[in-house]
Structures are given as structure tokens and as C-alpha cells.
Amino acid sequence: MGAESLTGADKSSIAELRGATKRFGAVVAARDINLSINRGEFLSFLGPSGCGKTTALRMLAGFEAPTEGDIYLDGQRVNDIPAHQRPVNMVFQHYALFPHLTVAENISYGLRQRRPKPPAAEIEAAVNRALETVRLPGFGPRRIWEMSGGQQQRVALARAIINEPKLLLLDEPMAALDKKLRHDMQIELQTLQRKLGITFILVTHDQEEALSMSDRICIMRDGGIVQIGSPRDLYDRPKNRYVADFVGKSNFFEGRVTSVAGDTADLQGAAGISFIGHAGAGIAVGQRAIASLRPEQISLSRGDGGVPVTVVNRIFLGEHTEYLVQNPDLGQFLILASRQAEAGEGNLEPGETGSVSWRDGAALILNND
Amino acid sequence: MTTRLRTILLLTPAAAWLLAMLVLPLVVVVVFSFGERAAAGGYSAALTLENFANLGARWAAFKNTLMLAPAGTVLCLLIAYPLAYYLAVKADPKWRTLLLILVIVPFWTSILIRSYAWIYLLGGQGIPKLISTLGLGNPRLINTPFAVLIGIVYGYLPLMVFPIYVSLERLDKRLLEASADLGSPPWRSFLQVTLPLSMPGVATGCMLVFILLMGEFLIPAMLGGGKVFFVGNALVDLFLQSRNWPYGAAVAVALVVIMLVTVTAYMRFTRRWAGGRDDVSLM
Ligand SMILES: Nc1ncnc2c1ncn2[C@@H]1O[C@H](COP(=O)(O)OP(=O)(O)O)[C@@H](O)[C@H]1O
Ligand SMILES: [Mg+2]
Numbered sequence: 001m002g003a004e005s006l007t008g009a010d011k012s013s014i015a016e017l018r019g020a021t022k023r024f025g026a027v028v029a030a031r032d033i034n035l036s037i038n039r040g041e042f043l044s045f046l047g048p049s050g051c052g053k054t055t056a057l058r059m060l061a062g063f064e065a066p067t068e069g070d071i072y073l074d075g076q077r078v079n080d081i082p083a084h085q086r087p088v089n090m091v092f093q094h095y096a097l098f099p100h101l102t103v104a105e106n107i108s109y110g111l112r113q114r115r116p117k118p119p120a121a122e123i124e125a126a127v128n129r130a131l132e133t134v135r136l137p138g139f140g141p142r143r144i145w146e147m148s149g150g151q152q153q154r155v156a157l158a159r160a161i162i163n164e165p166k167l168l169l170l171d172e173p174m175a176a177l178d179k180k181l182r183h184d185m186q187i188e189l190q191t192l193q194r195k196l197g198i199t200f201i202l203v204t205h206d207q208e209e210a211l212s213m214s215d216r217i218c219i220m221r222d223g224g225i226v227q228i229g230s231p232r233d234l235y236d237r238p239k240n241r242y243v244a245d246f247v248g249k250s251n252f253f254e255g256r257v258t259s260v261a262g263d264t265a266d267l268q269g270a271a272g273i274s275f276i277g278h279a280g281a282g283i284a285v286g287q288r289a290i291a292s293l294r295p296e297q298i299s300l301s302r303g304d305g306g307v308p309v310t311v312v313n314r315i316f317l318g319e320h321t322e323y324l325v326q327n328p329d330l331g332q333f334l335i336l337a338s339r340q341a342e343a344g345e346g347n348l349e350p351g352e353t354g355s356v357s358w359r360d361g362a363a364l365i366l367n368n369d
Numbered sequence: 370m371t372t373r374l375r376t377i378l379l380l381t382p383a384a385a386w387l388l389a390m391l392v393l394p395l396v397v398v399v400v401f402s403f404g405e406r407a408a409a410g411g412y413s414a415a416l417t418l419e420n421f422a423n424l425g426a427r428w429a430a431f432k433n434t435l436m437l438a439p440a441g442t443v444l445c446l447l448i449a450y451p452l453a454y455y456l457a458v459k460a461d462p463k464w465r466t467l468l469l470i471l472v473i474v475p476f477w478t479s480i481l482i483r484s485y486a487w488i489y490l491l492g493g494q495g496i497p498k499l500i501s502t503l504g505l506g507n508p509r510l511i512n513t514p515f516a517v518l519i520g521i522v523y524g525y526l527p528l529m530v531f532p533i534y535v536s537l538e539r540l541d542k543r544l545l546e547a548s549a550d551l552g553s554p555p556w557r558s559f560l561q562v563t564l565p566l567s568m569p570g571v572a573t574g575c576m577l578v579f580i581l582l583m584g585e586f587l588i589p590a591m592l593g594g595g596k597v598f599f600v601g602n603a604l605v606d607l608f609l610q611s612r613n614w615p616y617g618a619a620v621a622v623a624l625v626v627i628m629l630v631t632v633t634a635y636m637r638f639t640r641r642w643a644g645g646r647d648d649v650s651l652m
Contacts, residue, residue: 063549084548084550084554089550089551090550094543096541096543098548099566100566113551114552163552
């Protein structure tokens, strides 16, 4: 099934949330969520803690019934179908592995719930395949507490994928891993998803994780979806300041929109400094808005041709150097300079002055919300 | 200070305590069991196996204890588990503390007084009267093994409820979600997750109740009416009434041996059952 879903032979959605709202008393954990999940895609819910990512996932898994709205799986309305009857599996935030069972027994748990029960030999073969897939061959007889955090995570993954679910839900699966391991696991998870062709939905508050792994990202805030799009869309065309701030780093400069022509707007910032760039949705002449400039879109030089700045701080990042600079009118902002761009100029030291400039069109003129 | 010396110093208080409270009395009992009854009662030094040879004379007490202690333990378990499950899982957290206190309340009154209540309830004016009034027969309850069993279950139920409650309360609810997620309906999740993970509590409760029941004497004395006596009653009789200390000591030694054997076998069994896990605490 993997190849078929990847080539997009079947584009219809595998799951859908229609106006899904979940209230816990006065708290609205999920607010009118409308989302169609494509077959075989890797989708992420990205947002700060408490914005309703887990709740959205739990509605798909069947642990929470929506207060309003509907949940569809593979074309079927599943609001009233309990979790144990949904063809969906979840990798829990803290794995929720069964402590009284071995690794193999944990992994085979799902198959053993099927009626009629598959033959023992078949289950064993499937467990061994799953262990191979998550690169834990031979670990079957181990006890859960004999496994490291990273290994437990793989067991949780194997326990879910062995069932070949239509939808694999992952709730911050990497949150408990250290940075190096997390990075390895991200790559592995992405490879695995391509290989299996299962639709993955990942919940994370880590933007890098979402950006590097997903086909599409759902940016969430206060229980609702702010913007859905590919990582590149969200990076290049954020809908508002919230998205621009959440996806990648950005500098924001307040001002008033002085002209809008087509999809280009001009914003006059402090001291009459002008920012020209793509106008976000709903930007009109005369309104207050913000210009978003990515640190890598600003160039810093020793001369005095542009906006004068003083270097406040400098962080060496290997291929890049990050500068924090200060302008009396614009305040402090970040610049990311590549090694190549700096080669001719020589590094500016903290305390030295220089000037910054950016291309016309580099900025994004956005609503400040 | 060497590690060795420090270890010895650290262990000394515990070892002294064990020696004074456990080993010495046991040694005294064992020594007594080989002695003879002094003319005026009590102990007179000797080295004889006669006391042990005579154990058969108290066979009824051993039989009653060995039947009613396990039966009482099992009955306690059967009643306590659903109760503990309700308290830990189903009950509204708002009422939980109150319900738990209700389970303990009987402990605030002496078992003696509570047994008197049962004497009345099971006696001619109590439940039997009700049954005969309803025309359902004319049962005799008081002074039967059944009465003793009721008293035992009533008295020891909280000791079984609490360890099970604790193990159920500690159970990670996400494991049940994981089980459901993997396709298991609720009743099977209970059998596959809840029950095995509450076994440490069950094991602890059973051990506690069983060991205490083996030494019980008050309930059989009151509800068994001298007809259903336990080894504990035999001991009271031998030490306090007939003052045959050596024979009483022999009976006590026999009881200790029986308990050691059963408890060891039980621990073997539960450990094997738990697959050699260390974290399944039995006590
Ligand atoms: N079972 C619940 N009862 C009450 N409030 C809840 C419950 N689950 C979640 N919430 C609330 O709903 C909001 C969203 O929670 P959640 O979906 O867990 O967020 P996230 O996963 O993005 O951190 C939070 O304010 C949280 O406190
Ligand atoms: Mg969460």
C-alpha cells in the first residue's frame, strides 16, 4: 500500500475533523477545528503547551468525544465508535508501555487483541519484523525497565506500527529524549513513514522538529488552527505575526502601511525607515501593522550606506554567525550572516558600529496578531 | 573507618532488635517445647519429644485453623477486590476519602465489642429468627464454622482492601488507554492490565490476612462457642488455663513451622507468577 499512497493514486482524505470542538467545563481545549488529513502524509500539530494539540489527537484516537462537530476516519463518521474499535494507533507522550510484559509481549499486544486471534507463529514473525524495523532485533525477551529511554520509544513505535493502522498518532514522542537522540529519531521516523506509507500525525511544540519532518504543519493557538501549510509556505508566507514568530526566527518592526500595490505593501517604521514586501492577508493602507524580516535577510557591513547599528552581541554558530544589533529607532534585532558573506568584510566585534540593509521585497507586512 | 566496620555498626541496631524481639522469644519457645510440665504448672527443664508426639491430641485446632484461615483469606479477597476497585477506579474522587474512612471506621471499636454484635446477629434473636419468620427454614448460625468465617471476613476485610486499593490507585490510567488503543475492549483490559498490575496488592493483602488469621483466637472463641477453636485458642488454653507450657510451646512451634512452609510456598508461587520480577513486593 505504501507505493500507491505515496504516488498519490488515492488523494482522498484518510481522516477529517469537521467543526470539532472540545470543552472541559469552561475550558475550550479545541475550538472549531476543520482539517482534512491526506492519505499517506506526515502532518504535524505545532503550538505552545496547552493549545489543544493533544486534545485534537485524542479526538482522532477516540479518547475524547467532541462536544460539537464530527470526526471522520476513511469516510466514516466515528464520533460514537470507541477507541478500541478505531483503526488508529497512538504513540503516547510517555510511551505507556506495559511494565508487566516483555518487549515482545508489548509489541504483540495489538495483534493479540484481534478476533480471531492470529496464530502464534504469525504473531512471532510480525514481532520480529517490527523489532527489525525499529532496529531492536533480539530485544524481544527483555523487560521494559531494562530498556533505555530511546529504546522504550522504539518499542512504543513498534507496538503501534505492527497493527498497520490507517493513522499513526504521535504525541510529542521525542520530548523525553536528549538532543542528539532526538535528531536521530526524527530522521528515522521520517524514513519509517516513507517506507510504511502510513499517515502520521505528530504533535510537537518544537518548531524545528515540525519543520524538518512534516509534509504539512497545522499551527495551533488557544485550541484553534491558525494556519495550515507546508513548512515552506509557513516560513515564506506566514499569515500573521504569531505564525512568523513560531516558524523560524524573525524580527518584527512596527509601523503604518503607506501603500499597497497588488500583493506588495510599504510600511513606514520608526524614523521613517521603510519596509517593502509581500502583504499578508487583509493588509490595507493606513493601518498599523508589522514588518517581519528574517535574520538571514538582513546584511551587515562596516560601511555607512544603510541603517546605522551597534553590535551588541555575537554568537558563532559554525557556518553562520548570529549578531544582535541595536539601532536607536528600531531597537534590538537579530542578523544571521553566512561565513561566505562575511569573508571580505571581516567580523564586526561587539561595540563596533556598522550599517544594515535589506532588499526591497524581503520583508513581510503582516497583521500584528 | 573501614566499610566493613561501618556496615557492622550500621547493622547492629537492627540486628539487636531482631535478636531481642524475634530470635530470643523463639529460642525460649523452642527450648520449652522439649521440656516437661512442672508439677505446679509452667516449665521444668528436660529433653523429651513427648510434647511433639502428643500434638495429635490438638488435631482439631490445627484442622480448623488450616481450613478456615485459607478460606477466610480467599473470601476476604473475593469481597475486597471489587470494593477496592470501586474505591480506586469508579468512585467519584469527591467521595473517595469519605468512603475510605467508612472502611476503617470499624477499627475504631474493639473487635471484642464488634464480635458481640455478631453474636447477637447470628444468635437466636438475629438473622436466624428473620429467616424462620420468613418461613425459609430454621438455620443455626452461631457457634458454627460458618459464624467464625463471617467474623473473620468482617474483621479482616480492611486489611485486604487497603493494599489492593493502593495498587489500583497507583495504576497508570494511560496504560488502560494504551490497551484500548491497541484494540482491547474494557473488560479484557481489566484482565490483561489492571488485574496483573494489582497483583502486588493482592499478594500483600493475602499474606497479611493469612498470617494474622493463623494466629487468631478471639473470633473463634466468641463466634465458635468453644466448638470451633483455632490453634490460637489451644495456645491460650495451654498457657493460661492448664499451664502446660512445654506442650503449648510444642503446639506453637508446630504452628510456626506450618506457617513458614506455607508462606515460603506462597512466595515461590507468586514470584514465579510475576515472572521473577523484583518490583513485585510481597509485603
Ligand atoms: N481532561 C481534561 N480536563 C480539563 N481540562 C483539560 C483536559 N485535557 C486538557 N485540558 C485543557 O485543555 C487545554 C488543551 O490541552 P492539551 O490538548 O493537552 O494541550 P497541548 O497538548 O497542546 O499541550 C489545556 O488548557 C488543558 O488544561
Ligand atoms: Mg500535549
